Amino acid sequence: MSDLRNAGKYYWHYLKKYWRGFILSAVLIGISTWCIVVAPTYLGRAVEALTTYLDQWLNPATRAQASLGTFNHTLVIYVLLYVGDAATIFMAGLILARVTAHSTGTMRVGLFRKMQRMRVKYFDTHSDGDILARFTSDLDNIFNAMNQALMEVLLAVAQFVGILIVMFNQNVTMAWVTMASTPVALIIAALVMRKAGTAVNQQQDDIGQLNGYINEQITGQKVLITNGLQQDSKRGFDKYNQRVRQSALTGQIWSGILNPLMQGMSLLNTAIVIFFGSWLALNGSLSKGAALALVVVFVNYAQQYYQPIMSLTSLYSMIQLAITGARRIDEVRDQPDEVNPVDGGRPDGIQRELKIDDVHFSYLPGKEILHGITINVQRGEMVALVGPTGSGKTTVMNLLNRFYDVDSGQITFDGVDIRTFDLKALRQNVGIVLQEPQLFTGTIADNIRYGQPEASMDRVIAAAKQANIHDFIESLPEKYATQVSDEQSIFSAGQKQLMSIARTILTNPRLLILDEATSNVDTVTEAKIQAAMDNVIQGRTSFVIAHRLKTILNADKIVVLKDGAIIEQGSHEALLAENGFYAELYRNQMVFD
Amino acid sequence: MKILMPYFKRYHVDVSIALLSVLVLVFATLWQPRLLQVVMTAIIKNDQQTVLREGILLLGLAVLGIAGGVINTIYSARVALGVATDLRADMYAKIQSFAYADVETFSASNLVVRMTNDINQVQQIVMAAFQQITRVPLLFIGALILAIVTMPEQWWVILVMMLVILLASWVAVRRMTTYFAETQQDIENVNTVTRENLMGIRVVKSFVQETNEISKFSQASDQLTAVTAKIGYWFSILMPIFFLTANLAVGVAVYLVGQNITAHPAYLAAITSFVAYLMQILYAVINGGFLMTFASRAFISIGRISEVLVTQPSMTYVASEDETPLTGEITFDHVTFTYPGDTQPTLRDISFKTTAGAMLGIVGATGSGKTTLAQLIARLYDPDSGHIMIGGVDVRQIPEKRLRATVAYVLQRSTLFSGTIAGNLKQVRPDAQVSHMQWAANVAQASEFIERLPQTYDAPVEERSQNFSGGQKQRLAITRGIIANPEILILDDATSALDARSEKLVQEAMDRDLKSTTTVVIAEKIASIIRADQILVLDAGRISGSGTHQQLLQSNPIYQAIYQTQKAREEAVK
Numbered sequence A: 001m002s003d004l005r006n007a008g009k010y011y012w013h014y015l016k017k018y019w020r021g022f023i024l025s026a027v028l029i030g031i032s033t034w035c036i037v038v039a040p041t042y043l044g045r046a047v048e049a050l051t052t053y054l055d056q057w058l059n060p061a062t063r064a065q066a067s068l069g070t071f072n073h074t075l076v077i078y079v080l081l082y083v084g085d086a087a088t089i090f091m092a093g094l095i096l097a098r099v100t101a102h103s104t105g106t107m108r109v110g111l112f113r114k115m116q117r118m119r120v121k122y123f124d125t126h127s128d129g130d131i132l133a134r135f136t137s138d139l140d141n142i143f144n145a146m147n148q149a150l151m152e153v154l155l156a157v158a159q160f161v162g163i164l165i166v167m168f169n170q171n172v173t174m175a176w177v178t179m180a181s182t183p184v185a186l187i188i189a190a191l192v193m194r195k196a197g198t199a200v201n202q203q204q205d206d207i208g209q210l211n212g213y214i215n216e217q218i219t220g221q222k223v224l225i226t227n228g229l230q231q232d233s234k235r236g237f238d239k240y241n242q243r244v245r246q247s248a249l250t251g252q253i254w255s256g257i258l259n260p261l262m263q264g265m266s267l268l269n270t271a272i273v274i275f276f277g278s279w280l281a282l283n284g285s286l287s288k289g290a291a292l293a294l295v296v297v298f299v300n301y302a303q304q305y306y307q308p309i310m311s312l313t314s315l316y317s318m319i320q321l322a323i324t325g326a327r328r329i330d331e332v333r334d335q336p337d338e339v340n341p342v343d344g345g346r347p348d349g350i351q352r353e354l355k356i357d358d359v360h361f362s363y364l365p366g367k368e369i370l371h372g373i374t375i376n377v378q379r380g381e382m383v384a385l386v387g388p389t390g391s392g393k394t395t396v397m398n399l400l401n402r403f404y405d406v407d408s409g410q411i412t413f414d415g416v417d418i419r420t421f422d423l424k425a426l427r428q429n430v431g432i433v434l435q436e437p438q439l440f441t442g443t444i445a446d447n448i449r450y451g452q453p454e455a456s457m458d459r460v461i462a463a464a465k466q467a468n469i470h471d472f473i474e475s476l477p478e479k480y481a482t483q484v485s486d487e488q489s490i491f492s493a494g495q496k497q498l499m500s501i502a503r504t505i506l507t508n509p510r511l512l513i514l515d516e517a518t519s520n521v522d523t524v525t526e527a528k529i530q531a532a533m534d535n536v537i538q539g540r541t542s543f544v545i546a547h548r549l550k551t552i553l554n555a556d557k558i559v560v561l562k563d564g565a566i567i568e569q570g571s572h573e574a575l576l577a578e579n580g581f582y583a584e585l586y587r588n589q590m591v592f593d
Numbered sequence B: 001m002k003i004l005m006p007y008f009k010r011y012h013v014d015v016s017i018a019l020l021s022v023l024v025l026v027f028a029t030l031w032q033p034r035l036l037q038v039v040m041t042a043i044i045k046n047d048q049q050t051v052l053r054e055g056i057l058l059l060g061l062a063v064l065g066i067a068g069g070v071i072n073t074i075y076s077a078r079v080a081l082g083v084a085t086d087l088r089a090d091m092y093a094k095i096q097s098f099a100y101a102d103v104e105t106f107s108a109s110n111l112v113v114r115m116t117n118d119i120n121q122v123q124q125i126v127m128a129a130f131q132q133i134t135r136v137p138l139l140f141i142g143a144l145i146l147a148i149v150t151m152p153e154q155w156w157v158i159l160v161m162m163l164v165i166l167l168a169s170w171v172a173v174r175r176m177t178t179y180f181a182e183t184q185q186d187i188e189n190v191n192t193v194t195r196e197n198l199m200g201i202r203v204v205k206s207f208v209q210e211t212n213e214i215s216k217f218s219q220a221s222d223q224l225t226a227v228t229a230k231i232g233y234w235f236s237i238l239m240p241i242f243f244l245t246a247n248l249a250v251g252v253a254v255y256l257v258g259q260n261i262t263a264h265p266a267y268l269a270a271i272t273s274f275v276a277y278l279m280q281i282l283y284a285v286i287n288g289g290f291l292m293t294f295a296s297r298a299f300i301s302i303g304r305i306s307e308v309l310v311t312q313p314s315m316t317y318v319a320s321e322d323e324t325p326l327t328g329e330i331t332f333d334h335v336t337f338t339y340p341g342d343t344q345p346t347l348r349d350i351s352f353k354t355t356a357g358a359m360l361g362i363v364g365a366t367g368s369g370k371t372t373l374a375q376l377i378a379r380l381y382d383p384d385s386g387h388i389m390i391g392g393v394d395v396r397q398i399p400e401k402r403l404r405a406t407v408a409y410v411l412q413r414s415t416l417f418s419g420t421i422a423g424n425l426k427q428v429r430p431d432a433q434v435s436h437m438q439w440a441a442n443v444a445q446a447s448e449f450i451e452r453l454p455q456t457y458d459a460p461v462e463e464r465s466q467n468f469s470g471g472q473k474q475r476l477a478i479t480r481g482i483i484a485n486p487e488i489l490i491l492d493d494a495t496s497a498l499d500a501r502s503e504k505l506v507q508e509a510m511d512r513d514l515k516s517t518t519t520v521v522i523a524e525k526i527a528s529i530i531r532a533d534q535i536l537v538l539d540a541g542r543i544s545g546s547g548t549h550q551q552l553l554q555s556n557p558i559y560q561a562i563y564q565t566q567k568a569r570e571e572a573v574k
């Protein structure tokens, strides 16, 4: 039931702004229901008029007066009522279709917006495919349900209210009798819906996992093929696929049997009305004839009374999917946002110094990765971070950009804790070339100007030249207009890194971070862009992580990290003289014997 | 639709039960009004006996209806899920038989949508088919016959009504088919943008591009919204048209009866039942019409699914389950290769030969074709011309399992799958014991950090191995590459994120433990390949030189240039 409450809140959130549309369509549907209720009486009157006409016509004495005028007249009203019904239903349909499409659109964009606000940690620990399933499966289910159920719900409510009014106007006792089985129906419905809710929740979660598996495996198809893992991958897939089959079967069955059950209840109710009505006719205060006529009428009502319930329950499996969809999307909406201070300061580069002050950090509680890191950087200095793999270099970078926040200690720009800055303003000051480059669907030019979409073509080309990728781009048939995407890029691994460098150069950041930015680039090209990079780095505060020590020889300061702690610090010459860990690293790499 | 038939056949028992229960349901539906009629007549006549008897029969009918409905639901669901599950499994199997180029052509994001959203559409329509579609024609035919029997003169009114409704449905279905095709396409676009943002979330955040990404996404999403709105509009036109047509038909019929009532006075009494039958026809037709429009979405999806199912893998292997590895000898004989869709060849006239157990180094500028060459050894693509031989056999003649058992390939950007470390290693070598894992991890210098993890080899791996550092990922990938002790090991820049010391240790361990393995090492660092028996220098897709380090240092200007950039500033440090 808490799912139901949640779903209620969720839809209220997204639908409340369409209240005018809902009221208007409710009114329209009310009118249409009225038309539908009234129209049959006109058919009755038409038949009556026809009977009179026939009688008169058959009687030679009155044949002259016999006229079809009343009959025709009534029939026209009958048809007009249905025109009214069609027109109002059509208008209500248009309004609701619009509401449905736009509100699901808002939900979709809302979910994406939320995604953009969430912490990096969420993405590091959740499967992409499962998140994607919320966009493609859950939102699609919500759309389908709203597309069909909104109208039905309103119609059902109108019909239900209509029939109640009519019934109580006729006879209060019989009205109560007709409603007598309702609590039983409600209890059955509640029980079934509870089962169905759990089952459909399970079903959608399993579909999410299946989606996650497929997405990850197909994204890694190259690994599967080159290792001959296709059979193995199929086996893994079968497990998820069968699990979905099982849980979806349970889900579909539970949500599907509600309708036949209610159909049965409807017949049962009719029987009750018949038996109780006849008993009443025999023992009641009404005259027998009137009582019997009443029973006949109420047998009809009993059927109409269950009609709205049945049309709703026939859509129930869709509705349940929409309730579950709301829950799954809410799960994401409940994730914590990145912490962004209100009225945060806007740093203007680093005027004096950047300080990493006794920083402790752990990705997982209890497993500390950085154990008290302290680094002071003066404005315009280039600091190199070196150390064995896994020592925490990338982690330090993650903290500077606030992808993650420190456990204790602080990072300051000119003495101001970066956590007090506006998050976006901070990141605008920090340019980072990530260890693993990532391109986006679009042209090459779009990718280079990714950080500043309004940048001119001249700047794009200048950045590409500095990153030494211009010549390659020019060799492509469509040059800068070539369409690329991350998976179908026409770049080699090194070229992709060069693109990534060009992209960062273009944004001209105040603090530059290069995390193994050229690890896949050959050393000749690297040497060529070194000059350009030197230019870029010149006068800019920068952090450079590199295993190829050649690229960091000019650093003002080299910091050696090992197992999350700083073990050496100083210039290249000083560290060589120290003849410690760094000197050993350097000899390993640079000396060809 | 045809592609679904074999799947239905597979579930013929469930299909039959679902259809039989529909019959029970139709019987209950058609019988119930008659029974009610009898009961009501009896009530009016105050015939207690009949009321009791027929009333109990009505209860029996209720039970029958419930049973029919429940059984129908259960078996329809079984059929629908059986078909969907099998279809999905076959699709996945098909994708797994694809060559890499085929996966690239479809794109991963696209395939994922087809396997989930499109399959779901099919599942829903199959479910609806067994619950509804079979019921519709029975009810329709019954009502049609009764209506015509009641007023034979009015046959053309019924005909016109049906024609109008069918015409409206036909127009709508045609329209909606294009809209539904657009819908699936738009869902795919939404998926692509989202997926890209999930993978590149750090780039988005560090460039502060959230707002632009949102507007990019909104564009994709708005297209979807627009087309779904159009679908909604069509639905909202359709229903009133159906009802209006039917009621106009009733009006016309009654009017005509009225004009000729003097000729057929008996028709006066028949009006009510005629109207009732018209309405029943209408409900049947409406149900059919709506199901058709839903089906049109499912048909689009079926089309998209069969596109995958009928694709022939662009590369085939000789059929054989032979898994015995070949020897590790590699020969390239005048190999030229162009990427699908490219005009210029990426590799031109490559020829070389290595003996089993040797070490082959490949160096060259970024984009010179090193990875491409390695991919040809692993047969991710086939060359345009020339021959590639492994153990003396043309790769095109090597059965797939045999090829994979011979060649292990550590990709340039290699990741493990989510799960555990051991799970990943066991994928490649199902019989792997902890001792094997330790051996491989020792060679790859990965045991150093694996053994410090609380769960060691059972430590969790997140998607994209996100919870490991760059160098750790690479060492895990190398571990996976060597655990099966392959004849040929390709390391494509697989140590680029390793520090010099770790890298040196990896090399030493490989020299010691993988003596008989042919290793192909692609590297930017001379230090990585300096000991190779043969080094190829690639330049813009051609071999510009080949030989040992010393030879190349003497003769090859490109190699010399690479070497120059890597020499220590202080040659003296020793």
Ligand SMILES: Nc1ncnc2c1ncn2[C@@H]1O[C@H](COP(=O)(O)OP(=O)(O)OP(=O)(O)O)[C@@H](O)[C@H]1O
Pocket: A124, A363, A364, A369, A388, A389, A390, A391, A392, A393, A394, A395, A396, A435, B466, B467, B468, B469, B470, B471, B472, B497
């Ligand atoms: N998202 C994460 N969740 C949990 N642990 C992580 C995560 N990212 C990194 N780690 C762990 O933190 C430690 C430091 O990783 P980091 O990426 O900072 O290393 P690094 O110095 O950059 O190494 P490399 O040179 O290999 O890139 C490693 O032991 C790694 O396993």
Ligand SMILES: Nc1ncnc2c1ncn2[C@@H]1O[C@H](COP(=O)(O)OP(=O)(O)OP(=O)(O)O)[C@@H](O)[C@H]1O
Pocket: A488, A489, A490, A491, A492, A493, A494, A495, A520, A521, A522, B339, B340, B342, B346, B364, B365, B366, B367, B368, B369, B370, B371, B372, B373, B412, B493
């Ligand atoms: N899938 C592809 N489709 C089309 N062209 C491609 C594709 N992959 C690579 N290329 C092109 O082929 C050329 C060679 O790429 P390759 O990946 O073999 O280079 P590489 O030598 O491995 O470079 P790096 O040192 O950067 O890894 C590049 O110019 C690249 O643009």
Ligand SMILES: [Mg+2]
Pocket: A393, A394, A395, A435, A515, B469, B470, B471
């Ligand atoms: Mg790192």
Ligand SMILES: [Mg+2]
Pocket: A492, A493, A494, B370, B371, B372, B412, B492, B493
């Ligand atoms: Mg490469």
